[in-house]
Amino acid sequence: ANMASEEYDCIVIGAGIQGSFTAYHLAKNKKKTLLLDQFFLPHSRGSSHGQTRIIRKAYEEDFYVHMVEGSYELWARLEREAGVKLITRTGLLLMGPENAKDFQLVKSSVQNNGIPAVFLQRHEFSQHIPNVNLTPGDGALVETTAGVLFADRAVRAAQMVFQGYGGEIKDGQKVLQIEPGSVVTVKTGSGIYRAKSLVIAAGAWCNELLTHVGLQLPLQVLKINVCYWKEKVPGSYSVKNRFPCFIQLHPKEAENDIYGLPSNEYPGLMKLCYHSGSETNPDERDKQTDKSDVEVLSRYVVRCFPGLVPVPSVVESCMYTVTPDQNFVLDHHPTYRNIVIGAGFSGHGFKFSPVVGKVLSELSMGQVPSYDLSPFRIDRFSTQPKSAL
Ligand SMILES: Cc1cc2nc3c(=O)[nH]c(=O)nc-3n(C[C@H](O)[C@H](O)[C@H](O)COP(=O)(O)OP(=O)(O)OC[C@H]3O[C@@H](n4cnc5c(N)ncnc54)[C@H](O)[C@@H]3O)c2cc1C
Numbered sequence: 236a237n238m239a240s241e242e243y244d245c246i247v248i249g250a251g252i253q254g255s256f257t258a259y260h261l262a263k264n265k266k267k268t269l270l271l272d273q274f275f276l277p278h279s280r281g282s283s284h285g286q287t288r289i290i291r292k293a294y295e296e297d298f299y300v301h302m303v304e305g306s307y308e309l310w311a312r313l314e315r316e317a318g319v320k321l322i323t324r325t326g327l328l329l330m331g332p333e334n335a336k337d338f339q340l341v342k343s344s345v346q347n348n349g350i351p352a353v354f355l356q357r358h359e360f361s362q363h364i365p366n367v368n369l370t371p372g373d374g375a376l377v378e379t380t381a382g383v384l385f386a387d388r389a390v391r392a393a394q395m396v397f398q399g400y401g402g403e404i405k406d407g408q409k410v411l412q413i414e415p416g417s418v419v420t421v422k423t424g425s426g427i428y429r430a431k432s433l434v435i436a437a438g439a440w441c442n443e444l445l446t447h448v449g450l451q452l453p454l455q456v457l458k459i460n461v462c463y464w465k466e467k468v469p470g471s472y473s474v475k476n477r478f479p480c481f482i483q484l485h486p487k488e489a490e491n492d493i494y495g496l497p498s499n500e501y502p503g504l505m506k507l508c509y510h511s512g513s514e515t516n517p518d519e520r521d522k523q524t525d526k527s528d529v530e531v532l533s534r535y536v537v538r539c540f541p542g543l544v545p546v547p548s549v550v551e552s553c554m555y556t557v558t559p560d561q562n563f564v565l566d567h568h569p570t571y572r573n574i575v576i577g578a579g580f581s582g583h584g585f586k587f588s589p590v591v592g593k594v595l596s597e598l599s600m601g602q603v604p605s606y607d608l609s610p611f612r613i614d615r616f617s618t619q620p621k622s623a624l
């Protein structure tokens with residue numbers, strides 16, 4: 236082991252998609268950057284693994300719409316730099332109770348922001364979306380430019396381009412200690428590294444790392460059962476047949492949303508999941524065996540996706556790190572300005588990662604960030620009225 240102290244401009248802890256994109260932007264800006272991960276890469280114990288994620292602009296909040304727009308440009312740039320295809324356009328079907336507030340808000344955001352979309356009338360629904368039953372009382376729209384991101388491939392591409400710009404990756408090195416200061420010292424099991432600034436992008440392990448720098452955030456770590464369901468007629472819900480991704484708001488079966496991606500990575504299997512899960516310790520993820528969501532999904536499949544066998548063929552695991560308002564944390568440490576935190580991506584952060592990496596790199600370089608980061612500030616968590624305490 237090399238115990239000599241090496242000095243960097245910036246150290247990024249966490250080589251998931253957010254840390255990898257942060258490192259990519261830093262290296263592009265000629266910063267000598269070290270990207271550390273506790274596990275040997277690639278691995279499937281965090282939040283960025285798996286073949287696919289949804290990319291969509293259909294969000295209630297304008298700030299997310301603008302951030303996705305910026306992300307599309309940067310995704311295209313990474314596709315060119317790495318020479319790989321990272322996005323396939325499928326469209327996104329959004330279904331939800333016509334009179335529900337969130338459905339109405341997304342609908343008006345789509346209209347006000349000029350997001351390309353088709354509003355489907357009930358009588359024409361099945362002609363556009365075969366093999367899906369639209370719930371009575373639900374409205375439906377298709378965001379036509381949304382699609383599927385190839386997640387594992389994207390993580391690899393960002394890391395490869397980072398290394399191409401001279402960035403260093405050290406995997407299999409868990410950060411065990413952080414000493415703040417004008418030069419930050421980071422100790423792993425096998426090395427000591429120093430840098431002018433530090434970015435913590437540690438996913439579900441964020442709070443464990445923040446204990447070293449005297450901070451805790453209100454983050455909840457959830458285990459997600461990633462379920463794949465067999466098509467009764469192969470191809471009926473496939474990318475090839477232009478079946479879209481979907482989000483079902485307020486399903487009758489449960490409190491949280493249900494969503495899906497067309498069959499693609501495992502031919503004949505459609506990914507369809509519950510947008511929540513049970514709390515877990517990230518180091519003991521597989522001890523969390525709650526599968527009540529799978530029963531909920533089965534009932535939903537029977538009712539709305541009659542072309543799928545209502546028992547999952549494959550169940551994989553992933554984690555969400557959720558904040559109380561489901562908005563991210565993108566901010567400086569409140570006392571140590573040269574420590575920057577990206578956390579709480581709340582199950583929807585992948586699509587934004589090129590922009591997240593950009594703003595985290597800007598914060599760590601002491602620059603004014605390209606986007607308004609007020610929704611993502613740490614001090615929003617401590618603004619509850621004192622009387623509530
Ligand atoms: C099932 C599922 C579906 C999702 N669907 C979508 C979607 O459709 N669209 C979308 O946009 N987003 C989606 N997301 C969310 C998205 O995948 C996440 O927001 C994103 O992957 C978070 O990335 P991250 O880099 O923060 O975390 P991670 O990928 O977990 O990376 C953190 C890294 O930090 C490392 N680390 C932690 N502690 C240490 C330490 N002490 N020392 C060294 N390294 C350390 C970990 O090993 C890990 O590699 C989904 C997530 C899940 C789980």
Ligand SMILES: O=C(O)[C@@H]1CCCCN1
Nearest residue numbers: 289482494510582583584
């Ligand atoms: O980020 C997304 O677009 C999806 C929506 C459904 C839940 C999981 N994440």
